[in-house]
Amino acid sequence: MAALARPWPAAVPIAVVALAIAWRILVVNGVLYDLNGRPHLPSPSTAAAPMAEPPEASRLLADALRSNPAEVAALLMWAAEARDAEPERAERAYRVAVDLAPADRDVLNSAAAFFLARGRVSEAVDLLQRLVDQYPDTREQVFPLLAGYFFSAEGANAWHEVAARNPPWVASFVVSSCEHGLDPSVLAALLVKRMAAAAATQSEIACVVERLRAAGRWNEAYQLWLNSLSRAQLANVGFVFNGGFETAPAPTGFDWTLSSRPERETGYAAEIVRAPGTGGRQALRVAYTGKRQYGVPAAQYLAVPPGNYAFAGMARIERMTLGRGVQWTIRCVAEGKPGAVVAHSERFIGSSEWQPFGFDVAIPAGCDGQVLQLEPVGPEGSVAFAGGTAWFDDFVLRRVP
Amino acid sequence: MSIIHRLMPLVAPALALALASHAWAQPAQPAGVAHLQHVTGNVLVSKETGLASGSESALLTPGSRVITTANSEVTVVYDNGCEVKLKPNQRFEVVTDKPCSMLQARAESILAEPAAAVAAAGSTGALVATSGLVVGSSVAVPLAAVGGLAGLAALQSTRESQAVSPH
Numbered sequence: 001m002a003a004l005a006r007p008w009p010a011a012v013p014i015a016v017v018a019l020a021i022a023w024r025i026l027v028v029n030g031v032l033y034d035l036n037g038r039p040h041l042p043s044p045s046t047a048a049a050p051m052a053e054p055p056e057a058s059r060l061l062a063d064a065l066r067s068n069p070a071e072v073a074a075l076l077m078w079a080a081e082a083r084d085a086e087p088e089r090a091e092r093a094y095r096v097a098v099d100l101a102p103a104d105r106d107v108l109n110s111a112a113a114f115f116l117a118r119g120r121v122s123e124a125v126d127l128l129q130r131l132v133d134q135y136p137d138t139r140e141q142v143f144p145l146l147a148g149y150f151f152s153a154e155g156a157n158a159w160h161e162v163a164a165r166n167p168p169w170v171a172s173f174v175v176s177s178c179e180h181g182l183d184p185s186v187l188a189a190l191l192v193k194r195m196a197a198a199a200a201t202q203s204e205i206a207c208v209v210e211r212l213r214a215a216g217r218w219n220e221a222y223q224l225w226l227n228s229l230s231r232a233q234l235a236n237v238g239f240v241f242n243g244g245f246e247t248a249p250a251p252t253g254f255d256w257t258l259s260s261r262p263e264r265e266t267g268y269a270a271e272i273v274r275a276p277g278t279g280g281r282q283a284l285r286v287a288y289t290g291k292r293q294y295g296v297p298a299a300q301y302l303a304v305p306p307g308n309y310a311f312a313g314m315a316r317i318e319r320m321t322l323g324r325g326v327q328w329t330i331r332c333v334a335e336g337k338p339g340a341v342v343a344h345s346e347r348f349i350g351s352s353e354w355q356p357f358g359f360d361v362a363i364p365a366g367c368d369g370q371v372l373q374l375e376p377v378g379p380e381g382s383v384a385f386a387g388g389t390a391w392f393d394d395f396v397l398r399r400v401p
Numbered sequence: 402m403s404i405i406h407r408l409m410p411l412v413a414p415a416l417a418l419a420l421a422s423h424a425w426a427q428p429a430q431p432a433g434v435a436h437l438q439h440v441t442g443n444v445l446v447s448k449e450t451g452l453a454s455g456s457e458s459a460l461l462t463p464g465s466r467v468i469t470t471a472n473s474e475v476t477v478v479y480d481n482g483c484e485v486k487l488k489p490n491q492r493f494e495v496v497t498d499k500p501c502s503m504l505q506a507r508a509e510s511i512l513a514e515p516a517a518a519v520a521a522a523g524s525t526g527a528l529v530a531t532s533g534l535v536v537g538s539s540v541a542v543p544l545a546a547v548g549g550l551a552g553l554a555a556l557q558s559t560r561e562s563q564a565v566s567p568h
Contacts, residue, residue, distance in 0.1 A: 239451035
């Protein structure tokens with residue numbers, strides 16, 4: 001009992017002080033806010049009116065600020081009123097609001113808008129960065145503004161600082177800028193810095209490489225892609241990358257692209273699996289359903305210089321009895337689309353064990369980028385059917401004199 | 402005299418003939434004219450099947466290309482002592498009929514330097530401050546309007562003039 005009784009004398013003053021604080025909070029909030037938690041402020045229509053309009057609104061606003069100078073909603077309203085007539089006072093109000101509520105959406109938005117309108121871009125960009133950091137849903141609208149600043153001479157240093165800091169929104173900023181049509185060479189120059197710091201994401205790299213390739217800048221696209229490869233992958237890049245199908249393809253850049261659409265839509269299923277009769281090594285398997293063929297099951301973009309080459313590979317065919325068979329083609333790519341066939345393999349049809357195959361390839365001048373792809377045999381654009389299974393492995397493209 | 406002793410005089414000519422015919426059957430390999438030195442990071446060298454990693458002291462034949470990636474550097478040392486230093490993301494094609502100063506100038510950057518890219522982008526002055534619009538709490542500016550596209554076009558033409566294959 002004595003042990004229980006001992007804390008009482010100390011607890012009493014603490015409880016009294018706590019009650020006093022609680023009472024003060026209730027009183028202050030009762031004065032400043034209504035029952036729904038909204039501040040007692042002039043109505044928005046009144047507050048938004050010009051300064052020359054009823055002075056009653058301004059007086060009420062001033063009263064609210066006098067009651068609680070830390071009321072950011074009142075600060076923003078007051079700043080909005082003073083923005084045109086007294087910009088210096090408005091700026092002070094915005095700065096106070098930012099200091100009081102540095103992560104508040106309305107504060108950041110309004111203050112950034114004010115500084116942008118005054119031509120104070122770097123200050124606005126600081127606030128916009130906070131905005132996209134805290135509120136991802138604002139990125140779609142804010143990213144173009146940030147891009148316009150960062151990718152300018154004025155904002156270059158700011159971008160370096162952002163790239164070094166690597167906030168979470170940078171990856172989506174690069175992707176957004178890429179998708180919205182910013183010159184991919186500019187993005188590549190900036191992205192390579194992020195890649196060097198191991199900060200770039202696959203989506204960033206994929207978008208910029210794709211845009212460079214579509215723009216016909218194969219050289220830059222290839223170099224950027226090279227930068228995304230691991231040391232082991234760089235050991236033997238080759239003209240045909242991953243020709244042994246021993247690593248899972250990354251559907252970006254110059255690796256294999258396997259169709260991911262359901263086979264009921266395409267008429268085939270392509271995958272990389274352990275191959276029979278190869279001692280556990282992997283190979284490309286394309287299983288054709290016997291139905292009409294849509295699209296390409298497997299393809300790889302190449303950046304092979306003009307000249308003469310010999311393509312070699314291994315193939316195993318299982319009951320390919322329907323249609324005219326399939327073949328590998330190499331086509332020049334222009335404006336992002338496959339063009340004329342510059343070389344093709346034999347037809348794969350019927351059945352056979354693993355057998356070597358090969359064909360000559362002559363890359364003409366002006367054909368800076370190509371695509372190697374598996375296609376049904378037949379006239380261009382004709383309806384094609386295929387059934388059975390085809391296995392492929394050990395692709396190599398070799399320069400010949 | 403044993404049969405071995407009788408055949409001995411024929412062994413040397415036969416061996417020489419075999420070696421000569423073997424050498425004749427091999428395709429002529431271009432002689433190395435330079436080699437890699439101070440390899441740092443991932444350095445690639447073009448081979449007959451495409452790019453492969455280049456290691457320290459790897460021999461380079463005329464026509465082969467040396468490519469550096471991010472965070473990598475290398476020096477191409479010619480047999481005559483000429484040294485060509487490559488910085489990250491540069492390319493160099495091994496040629497022999499040029500003076501050393503010209504060889505050193507042939508090391509080219511594949512990707513635009515960020516400073517150059519940004520300068521090109523900013524050359525129009527189409528920055529946010531002049532073209533950005535803020536309406537109430539909603540910011541909306543078409544990217545094309547603020548991207549400095551004329552400057553970017555200049556950069557694009559620069560890049561397109563370097564249509565050299567990576568391999």
